Amino acid sequence: MADYHPTDEFLIQFSAGKMPDALGLMIACHLEECPRCQSRSRLFEQVGGELLQQSADQPVSDTLLANVLNKLDTPSVAVDEEIPHTSQSIIPRPLQRFIQPDYAQLKWSGMTRSIKEITLPFSDKQYTAKLYKIAAGKELPEHTHCGNEFTLVMQGSFSDKAGYYRRGDFIQADSNTVHQPKASEDQDCICFAVLDDSLKMTGFFGRWLNPFL
Ligand SMILES: [Zn+2]
Numbered sequence: 271m272a273d274y275h276p277t278d279e280f281l282i283q284f285s286a287g288k289m290p291d292a293l294g295l296m297i298a299c300h301l302e303e304c305p306r307c308q309s310r311s312r313l314f315e316q317v318g319g320e321l322l323q324q325s326a327d328q329p330v331s332d333t334l335l336a337n338v339l340n341k342l343d344t345p346s347v348a349v350d351e352e353i354p355h356t357s358q359s360i361i362p363r364p365l366q367r368f369i370q371p372d373y374a375q376l377k378w379s380g381m382t383r384s385i386k387e388i389t390l391p392f393s394d395k396q397y398t399a400k401l402y403k404i405a406a407g408k409e410l411p412e413h414t415h416c417g418n419e420f421t422l423v424m425q426g427s428f429s430d431k432a433g434y435y436r437r438g439d440f441i442q443a444d445s446n447t448v449h450q451p452k453a454s455e456d457q458d459c460i461c462f463a464v465l466d467d468s469l470k471m472t473g474f475f476g477r478w479l480n481p482f483l
């Protein structure tokens with residue numbers, strides 16, 4: 271089971287159908303791998319009406335969120351079960367209609383010989399969606415993020431100073447994150463990444479403006 275999950279705030283937005291396409295697809299892919307979040311998101315759907323009213327123009331109140339989370343005390347039987355994978359289900363179902371069924375058939379373009387990428391067709395105004403492939407045992411240069419970057423591990427695993435991430439893990443990085451992801455030695459690591467471009471701009475101008483504010 272995944273060790274890193276989207277926040278409840280995200281699961282609530284997803285359950286209410288209020289996620290931008292790129293991020294919504296990523297959460298749908300995570301849910302395929304994660305009985306814990308499936309169960310939470312089902313509950314959020316059940317209480318959707320109440321939550322929708324609250325979250326339309328303002329963040330969900332802490333009390334309401336706490337009430338909903340209390341209902342999770344009795345998890346469904348499926349919560350701790352591992353979902354079995356077959357060779358037919360290598361690519362998460364929500365992505366299957368956008369890409370070839372086999373990672374080897376995809377038209378990867380090279381950033382370097384050991385790092386390849388593909389821009390996915392559902393990028394929108396707010397988010398750019400990509401697949402990254404880091405060759406086994408290789409690492410990205412150390413970097414930080416101007417905006418938010420969400421990553422979902424789809425094949426293999428990688429690690430950085432903060433942790434070790436496997437298939438299904440949902441990782442959020444922001445401008446406070448400085449990291450150098452390294453793919454595990456056993457196989458190439460393929461990740462689905464969604465980058466917040468508009469926040470990148472805010473971050474860029476923010477750094478110039480902050481000293482004057
Ligand atoms: Zn989860």
